[in-house]
Amino acid sequence: LAKTTQPISMDSYEGQEVNITCSHNNIATNDYITWYQQFPSQGPRFIIQGYKTKVTNEVASLFIPADRKSSTLSLPRVSLSDTAVYYCLVGDAPDTGNQFYFGTGTSLTVIP
Amino acid sequence: GAGVSQSPRYKVAKRGQDVALRCDPISGHVSLFWYQQALGQGPEFLTYFQNEAQLDKSGLPSDRFFAERPEGSVSTLKIQRTQQEDSAVYLCASSAGTANEKLFFGSGTQLSVL
Numbered sequence A: 001l002a003k004t005t006q007p008i009s010m011d012s013y014e015g016q017e018v019n020i021t022c023s024h025n026n027i028a029t030n031d032y033i034t035w036y037q038q039f040p041s042q043g044p045r046f047i048i049q050g051y052k053t054k055v056t057n058e059v060a061s062l063f064i065p066a067d068r069k070s071s072t073l074s075l076p077r078v079s080l081s082d083t084a085v086y087y088c089l090v091g092d093a094p095d096t097g098n099q100f101y102f103g104t105g106t107s108l109t110v111i112p
Numbered sequence B: 001g002a003g004v005s006q007s008p009r010y011k012v013a014k015r016g017q018d019v020a021l022r023c024d025p026i027s028g029h030v031s032l033f034w035y036q037q038a039l040g041q042g043p044e045f046l047t048y049f050q051n052e053a054q055l056d057k058s059g060l061p062s063d064r065f066f067a068e069r070p071e072g073s074v075s076t077l078k079i080q081r082t083q084q085e086d087s088a089v090y091l092c093a094s095s096a097g098t099a100n101e102k103l104f105f106g107s108g109t110q111l112s113v114l
Helices: none
Strands: A009-013 A016-025 A032-038 A045-049 A052-054 A061-064 A069-077 A084-091 A105-112 B005-007 B010-013 B020-022 B031-037 B044-050 B053-056 B065-069 B075-079 B090-095 B109-113
Touching: A009 A069, A016 A052, A016 A084, A016 A105, A045 A061, A045 A069, A069 A084, A084 B075, B005 B090, B010 B020, B010 B090, B020 B090, B020 B109, B031 B075, B044 B065, B044 B075
Parallel strands: A009 A105, B010 B109
Antiparallel strands: A016 A069, A032 A045, A032 A084, A052 A061, A061 A069, A084 A105, B005 B020, B020 B075, B031 B044, B031 B090, B044 B053, B065 B075, B090 B109
16 A cells, blocks of 8 residues: 655645655555645645656646655746645555545645 | 545444445546545555455455445445544545546545534
8 A cells, every 4th residue: 555645734825836745665566656636615626747757737737856755846837726635646546446545635725 | 427426425324333424436437546634645446346256355444344245236335333533534436447447536525523
């Protein structure tokens, strides 16, 4: 079971870039790293997934160093609507028992 | 449907009652997951289905919890003899495949046991 550790909370001003780092020292060779966003009273929503190096999509970038023991979610120019809880997960194949487990997440507050 | 649908949205039960929570996954999705989320905590894994087969139920907290997906689509999570500690949001998620897949979550069922 790969455990993840994230900061409990972060504050940022509107328009700034936000970087949230997740530690996963026991990540397995086949594990992927996935980030989800959750607003109150909603289920989590997929943001981005990667295995190594850097992945970018229309909402975020994910940086993964060579040893893969950590990863950083980067949100460019955050707005008030980015206030949410962000979860980092590692896992790959639920059909083999290697589930995606959520940690406690990082509560991001964007300040006007 | 367009997304994962869960019903009811809210459920209030008296302690000792049985409850049934329903999940309609995205049509054609092979994998289905149930998670339990307590207030202020991250979702906790309960169980996983691949089609109609329940491949992992390691997260079910007691034998009072039972899940099924008999035809490989709709799933029901049943909790027997509910206790106050069962109060939580129960989230259902589905994915198209079986590995490294994006999970699509429903909005959850908020269960309150009085």
